[in-house]
Amino acid sequence: MQHIRNFCIIAHIDHGKSTLADRLIQTCGGIAQRDLHEQMLDSMDIERERGITIKSNTITLDYRAPDGKDYLLNLIDTPGHVDFSHEVRRSLMACEGALIIVDASQGVEAQTVANLYMAMEHDLELLPIINKIDLPSADIERAQEAIDAELGLDPFAAISISAKNGINIEEVLVGIVEKLPPPQGDPNAPLKALVFDAHFDKFRGVILQCRIMEGTLKPRDTIHFMHSDRDFKVDEIGYNQFQLNPRKQLSAGEVGYIVAGVKSVQDIEIGDTITLLDRQAEEPIPGYQKARQVVFSSIYPMDTGEYQELTKALDKLAINDAALTFEKDSSAALGFGFRCGFLGLLHLDVIQERLQREFDIGLVISAPSVKYILKLRDGSELEVDNPSYWPDPTSIESASEPYIKASIITPEEYVGGVMELCREHRSESQTMDYLSAKRLEVTSIMPLGEVLFDFYGKLKMLTRGYGSFDYEPIEYRTTDVVKVDILVNKEPVDTLSYLVHRDKARKRALHYCEKLAKEIPRHQFKIPIQGAIGGEIIARTTVAPYRKDVTEKLYGGDVTRKKKLLEKQKKGKAKMKQFGSVNIPQKAFVSVLRADDD
Structure with a gap:
């Protein structure tokens, strides 16, 4: 166990986590040179194209240190985006140490600080790394100051590297072996293993990624999931080394995979504790948390004939992604679809793109909303995330919406604009902290619903790309939320209804x-x-009619002939308006719901 190191790489998005993982794999000889490509641990096309990590991944590397000793390094690459922070939390629970990366040109950013606090919660040993020292804008001294002032770590322990060019990678490996602690645990104790990830293989079912905390696991053992209360028989165990490398046993301190005939990720819970059925541990590993869906949206196929294909596609995505939830939904205008729950807007965006790309399904997606808690006059409580289920306003005593604690790190010159942006999005309190001479952290308490639409885009534009944003849910607070209906020719269109704070209702209704x-x-x-709250019209526009010139055939005579024809036309139009139906094209829904610039 003294020769094992379990560590993960944490940082803000786009600070070089996946690139450093590539260099560590390359230096340890984890893969043949001819098979090497960028973002080795990112398996999805979307991850490579966007340069982001969506799903954490793990690999076991063999490393021979300069002193001649052989070590087993278990590396877990984690996502950097705030939407996937639950993946980071689970990965941290499986490690004793972490490499925390700081960009030499951008310094410490919001997600770096958030991940630091998460790592400190789990008592991890941290090794700071300053990356991208090859860039012309790199300032190593300023990055060291930021590590000292903003992270509270030893700036002189930081290793300066360029992951892209492979500079000082050997020093990082030596630092991992010398400064990160080996795992603890008793191989003879009752089995305790943490399931920190899983993926689906169509031939073998769900392959679990586990960290053995206590005890020993062997093939043919019957395992018990302590939270989901399910039992399975182990078929195979081993190490992840790009291919699955079977072993005869996994003991305390080791990280590996388990194949146990699990049919779907929904059958188990990621973050659960595994123990042996015939020799159970007394209690599960502490720190377990369920992934919480915070954004809800309805997904409909563009062509109603593709509903069955959409059903199969969502089933396949859910097999791999336990955080995606969905239930059947229907709309008078768009037919049958699904109401889905997501971890955040990036999660929604990724699922939407995968449905369109991998399954070739055209989609219409309703405006995202959050979950509101309503207290009704009869004393009962109701959770609502879909405008279709909003009760009669007279029956509602009060409504609550989720609030977040937003942390924005920005250069000093943009702080006025950032605070104004927060105020526009109904921020209730703001505090400022100087992190260094020219960088501030603005902490703001604001509703989650306000950051769903355009907040992040506006922040990036306002700070010229230098602002970084992170948030954590805190509590529900009372709010004045209303349901706005969109009426076309005085008929409500259910798909376009939305829930919003009363102060923002008219502006968005006018946009729709x-x-x-x-x-x-x-x-x-x-x-x-028209946009309406109950019976009150708050916004209106009009589509002008075609006008046929009915007086064209007149060639003279009394003016009363002209009046008579116009009066007849007027009556005909009134009758047509009464009985005529308005055809709303599919692209109208797409333009309204996709281009929501609130």
């Missing part, structure tokens, strides 16, 4: 009305498009 007015084709009669 204007978008629809551009997309709905003109008819023979005037079409009013």
